[in-house]
Amino acid sequence: MSPSPPLITADCVALQLAGRQLLRDISVELTQGEIVTLIGPNGAGKTTLLRLLLGLSKPTSGTVWRQPGLRIGYMPQRLHIDNSMPMSVQRFLQLGQSDMKAVQAQAALDRVGAGQLLKASLANLSGGEMQRVLLARAASRKPQLLVLDEPTQGVDVGGQSELYQLIATLRDELGCGVLLVSHDLHLVMAATDRVLCLNQHICCHGHPEQVSRDPAYLALFGDKVAPYTHQHNHQHKLSGDIAGECNHKHSDTESGDKNREQQ
Template sequence: MNPSPPLITADRVALQLAGRQLLRDISVELIQREIVTLIGPNGAGKTTLLRLLLGLTKPTSGTVWRQPGLRIGYMPQRLHIDNSMPMSVQRFLQMGQPGIKTTQAQAALDRVGAGQLLQASLANLSGGEMQRVLLARAASRKPQLLVLDEPTQGVDVGGQSELYQLIATLRDELGCGVLLVSHDLHLVMAATDRVLCLNQHICCHGHPEQVSKDPAYLALFGDTVAPYTHQHNHQHKLSGDIAGECNHSGTKSNGKNREQQ
């Protein structure tokens, strides 16, 4: 039993907009030191549920309780940067957090393996570099809850596996809870404690291996998703190059299911 009170509790939450039912009858509890992954197909309401939990949208019915003074580190699904606006990574990390010193910004980047990017131009970052900078910014708030909306956007498969391992390491270092949004269960299986499968309501939930065999999950994603393993006897460089050998096994999913997601 977790001795600390929940970070966020949602009780029978529903949301209806313009006569359309977006979410219904959702109850969720987020606690410290647990990684919860929210999965579901496009249009399932994943980002909408995030907004409800964070207090950015009010539910039509049900209640959402957040621990008073809860510190949240948020990593958006994507960030659009105006290439004409000169901004360094350091400046970006300090925006909204004027108390952060250069040494603290450097430490935040070092923590996610992107220490060399402090003076780099934000507009010139690769997809993988941008995701690490966004993660560094979210973690620099020393959050009690780290909320990550599709954190592996624009990152190749090997880099995704490494990023999920990094998220688990941050959870251990910060002692925070993690709410992770994804559409791909097989890649996050080794880096999550509990899975919520969403399709306007929670279809199934539990340990990743349990959910992957649940009839509700199989109805959404099919039964062709095989376990995926990624042996790290190498390193993924931020440039995208690989140092050492790389062994992948298993299949991700059939083409039909991937396109539908």
């Protein structure tokens, strides 16, 4: 059986704006069934590259090819909700999908473990609840490619680990490719198939363990960032609170990494 064709291919892509080189010599391929994570320091061009891959902007040079009719489910980095605008989670899920029935909205929430939020007010959701609702909306489109920009924004470390596990489950259920943009290095390195380390160009790429030892990666992030594993005997509530006791197994640098993320 021949391998599936790529979903998106970028070949020698570069972008220059107002005389400033934002991206240079980027070549990347996204395929079905693979979780690819894009990491890099602030200002590395992660969001810029994301926009190029999705066709929201055009490169100065190079080409971006997308599979014809490619269905993309997109989860934004953050969503600002006007508290004065009453909107239920169900109504939010139905925006742009007028044919979505209540039973389908319920199923989308059930899939991400947020079934009880159907009638909740969007403005009253916690950070963890909002991220799951956004993920439910992106996945409800039955995408071939799920694009997630900082999907664990506003979620505590334990909740982040469970959210990454959920993303892997969705990948398996939907049979889709996943493109993650993240700065949660210690968590994301344990939850992805392939890492692209970006700093205007692709500094290094490959399996997380391989990238974590690459000199280019270490030059950007230092040798204090290690792949993170999280083992526990509890469940996190949607709000992020812990139900039960926790036993962690992690590198000695976890606390330092978490502090850097919060800065």
